[in-house]
Structure formats: C-alpha cells, structure tokens
Amino acid sequence: MATEKCGGGASGGEPAGAPGRKLSAETAEAGTPPAAARPPAKAVASLMLCMALVALDTTIVSTAVPQIVGDIGGFSVFSWLFSGYLLAVTVTLPVYGKLSDTFGRKPVLLFGTALFLAGSLLCASAWNMGALIAFRIVQGLGGGALQGTVQTLAADLYPLRDRPRIQARMTTVWASCALAGPALGGVIAGYAGWRWTFLINVPLAGLALVLTVRHLVEPRRSPARRGPVDWAGALGIFACGGLLLFALVQGGVAWPWRSAPSLGLLGASAVLAVLVVRVERRAADPILPGWVWRRRTIAAVNLAMGALGLLMVAPMVFMPTYAQSVLGLGPVGAGLVTGLMTLSWPLTAAVCQHVYRRVGFRDTAALGMGLAAAVLFSFTLLPYPAPAWRPAVIMLLLGAALGLFQLPLVVGVQSTVGWAERGTTTASVLFCRTVGQAVGAALMGAVANATVAARLGRERLPGLPHRLDDVSRALAEPGGLSRAASEHLRAAVAAAVHHVFLGAAFAGVAALLVLLLLAPRRFPVLPEHR
Numbered sequence: 001m002a003t004e005k006c007g008g009g010a011s012g013g014e015p016a017g018a019p020g021r022k023l024s025a026e027t028a029e030a031g032t033p034p035a036a037a038r039p040p041a042k043a044v045a046s047l048m049l050c051m052a053l054v055a056l057d058t059t060i061v062s063t064a065v066p067q068i069v070g071d072i073g074g075f076s077v078f079s080w081l082f083s084g085y086l087l088a089v090t091v092t093l094p095v096y097g098k099l100s101d102t103f104g105r106k107p108v109l110l111f112g113t114a115l116f117l118a119g120s121l122l123c124a125s126a127w128n129m130g131a132l133i134a135f136r137i138v139q140g141l142g143g144g145a146l147q148g149t150v151q152t153l154a155a156d157l158y159p160l161r162d163r164p165r166i167q168a169r170m171t172t173v174w175a176s177c178a179l180a181g182p183a184l185g186g187v188i189a190g191y192a193g194w195r196w197t198f199l200i201n202v203p204l205a206g207l208a209l210v211l212t213v214r215h216l217v218e219p220r221r222s223p224a225r226r227g228p229v230d231w232a233g234a235l236g237i238f239a240c241g242g243l244l245l246f247a248l249v250q251g252g253v254a255w256p257w258r259s260a261p262s263l264g265l266l267g268a269s270a271v272l273a274v275l276v277v278r279v280e281r282r283a284a285d286p287i288l289p290g291w292v293w294r295r296r297t298i299a300a301v302n303l304a305m306g307a308l309g310l311l312m313v314a315p316m317v318f319m320p321t322y323a324q325s326v327l328g329l330g331p332v333g334a335g336l337v338t339g340l341m342t343l344s345w346p347l348t349a350a351v352c353q354h355v356y357r358r359v360g361f362r363d364t365a366a367l368g369m370g371l372a373a374a375v376l377f378s379f380t381l382l383p384y385p386a387p388a389w390r391p392a393v394i395m396l397l398l399g400a401a402l403g404l405f406q407l408p409l410v411v412g413v414q415s416t417v418g419w420a421e422r423g424t425t426t427a428s429v430l431f432c433r434t435v436g437q438a439v440g441a442a443l444m445g446a447v448a449n450a451t452v453a454a455r456l457g458r459e460r461l462p463g464l465p466h467r468l469d470d471v472s473r474a475l476a477e478p479g480g481l482s483r484a485a486s487e488h489l490r491a492a493v494a495a496a497v498h499h500v501f502l503g504a505a506f507a508g509v510a511a512l513l514v515l516l517l518l519a520p521r522r523f524p525v526l527p528e529h530r
Contacts, residue, residue, distance in 0.1 A: 043157070147430060154167060164353035243269040314440075355408075361408040
C-alpha cells in the first residue's frame, strides 16, 4: 500500500497545472506494468550485464596503467583515460534520457551497448595514448546510454513495491564490479596483456545485445507524437558540461585554479549555460526541459543527489589513501575497508521499502542522510593513530546510512512522473550526482592539498617533502624518510583526510536541509504507480 499522496497542495508540493501532472487516461496508459507482470529473468540479466559493463570499465583500467604506459607511452596524460570516460558518460546522460522518452528505452539501450562494444574494440587496437583516450571517450558515449537507460527500465518493468528489490540488485552489481575492477584488471594485464582489459567487454556486451534483442520487451510504447529532436540543445549541454567538467578535473592539477586556463574554461561554461537555457526555452521538445527544475520534488531530489555525489568523494577517493598511508594497510586491506561500504549499502537499500511505506520517501531519505552526516563527522574524531577497525566500522555504517538515502529518492522521483518523462527525470538525477562528484573531487582535493602543504611547511626534517608533487612519491617509498619525517607526513595526510570528511559531513547536512526545506513531505506519486 503506497503512503505517498498524489496531486498538488501542501502534501503534494507540485502545482496542479504543471506540465505532465494531469492524471488523465494518457498518463495512466504510460504507466508501469501491473503487479502480476514480471519481466523474464533473461531480460533482467541483460540490464544487470549492461550495468556491470559500465561499472567494471570505470575501474578495471586503473591497475593496467603501468603496462599501458610501458607499451604505448603517454605517462603525462594517462589520467585522461579516466577523466575522458567520465566526461563522456556525464554530459550524455541528459541527451540519452530525452531520447529514451522519445524513441523508447530499448533502441537507446541497444545503441549504447553497440557503441560501448565498438569503443572497447577500438581501445584494444589503440596505437598510442592519444588514440586510446579518444577511444575511451567513445566507450563513455556508449556508457552514458547504458547507465541512465538501465535505471529507467528498472522503473518501467517493476511496480512500485518491487522497485527497491531490483534497484538493490543493481546497486549490488555496480558495487561488486567497481570493487572487483582493479583486481581483475591487474590479473588480466599481468597474464594476458592490457588490451584484454578492453577485449573482455566484447563477449559481455555481445551477450547483453542478444539478451536485450530477444528477451527485453518494453511494457509501454513510446508516444505516438514525436517532435523534432533538439540537437541544438544536445550540443549545447554536451559543450557546457564538457567544459565545466574539464575545468574541474584539470584545475589545481594541470594549472592553478586562478590561472587563465581555469578562469577561461569556467567563464566559457557559464556563458554556454546561459545560452543553453535560452535555447531550451525556445525548443519545441527540449533535451533538458525547464520542468525538471520547476517541479519542487524533482528539483529537491536533483540538489540532494548532487550533494550525495560531492560527499561520496571522501570515502571513495580519500579513504583508500588514508588506509594505506596512515593506517599502513596494503592495497588488499585498504580495498576491504572501503568495500565494507559497498557491502552494507545494498543491504539497507533492499529493506528500506519497509521504512518508506510507513514514513514516506522524503523522511526515509532524511533519516539516512542524517545518519550519514553523523557518521562522516565521527570520522573527524578518530585519534591519530587509530586502529584499523574504527574506520572500517565507520565505512560499514556509512554504507548502511546511504542505502536509506539514495534508493527512496530514486524510486520516489521516478514514481512522480509518467513513462514519457521518466527517462529525462532519471537522467537529470544521475547527471546531478555525477556533476556533484566532479565538484567534490575538485573542492576536496584543494582542501587536502592545502592541509598537507600547511602541515609540511611547519617542519624542516631530513627527507620530508615540501612540494605536493613529491608527497605521493614519499608515501609510496617511505623507506627514504627518517622515522620523524615519516610520522609527520602520515599525520599531515591524516589531518587532510579528516578535513575532507568534515567537508563531506557539511555536504550531508546541506542535503538534509534541502530535503526538509524544499522537498514535499509526501511525494506526489501518480495513481498508476500505486
């Protein structure tokens, strides 16, 4: 029994006359399948396989970098193997979301899988680093279609009461593949060669294509009336998002934040953002329609998910560094500490439906984020040095808290729209989360660098690095430092990570305030989803 109310007013939080809010026969026709209908197991397997492809390729290349650089060179730019892929996935999410609402989910999923497969083949045939980076971008263009469309199809194929279960499975697949990626990449690169880290995608993507073609049946067809595709808006979003993410990825790394390149890129992205808004207002069928931000529920979820992306940088990026450099754990031990979060996250996501059926989507998510903010803050209270079990428990509790936060928002916001708007809505949520990650990486990286630089500048010890460029080398080879210098460097890194987690806790508080102040207490769930 759904507890979320439908309609506008104080409980719904949406204007009765907002576009797409009419509870008409057309809306009901665009709903989810009845509770008795269950998608074939092979269709669900195709979705999970597509999700696994995107998650695996996010991390599998990391441990193959030494072999790649040794074979084709390009050490100075190898980071773009990851940044280029992330850029392509992120900026195409809104485009594919709109295309899936216009032409249907299955065609977009097939196109994305085929493009991902082609990109994998091209990556395996790369002759230098420039070509490999370009082909990784091709992979990302396909990955953007897979990531958003799979999440949308999960909502299409399952009624509201069953969506937490399928979304929890998707989360488990993503977490498991992302966690196993580095280990698998190292084994493949060591025994079969780095090109097989890409060729392994070919049979998996081929199987996903076959399963999708033969077994995936969309519950509803796309709308009969199709307006012209907003290619101008798509190009503008691609360019604006690309410039912004490029500036965030390179700022403070390739050049200072206050340098001409950083300011120029940020200024150009701001100008393009204004132009995109003007283009989208005039478009007959915009890629990123204004109702995504005018509707109170969707806007609040977008902002909250952006804050989630920002705070996730702390545990996913800085916890492995803390575990190895401060706690003295090896790569396997650091992976286990971080992996505890990916263990508890899907477990609480699977059972959170019992909570939100009683208190609603918003309050369940607020409970999860409140706990997450408290857990993140508790990390800053850890003594130095701390036993390894304490951050391990923190990661376990953080995953449990975030499982209560993310899934109710995704399921809830998908339930406030009909079929024809679900792809765009899901893509906007994922887009905001990914942009939040990019912003978080830039901000928290700057905080960590400033903290380490300040701590190192206070002492003059033999062998102690005083340039940030030398810190990573000193951490990797601590044998060249005196005991006092090594301890001081470890303490500096610990302080930096503490500051990062404090920033993440503030991001959690911001997400909590967004939910409590902007989101309606009861999401305006359409009757078709009940």
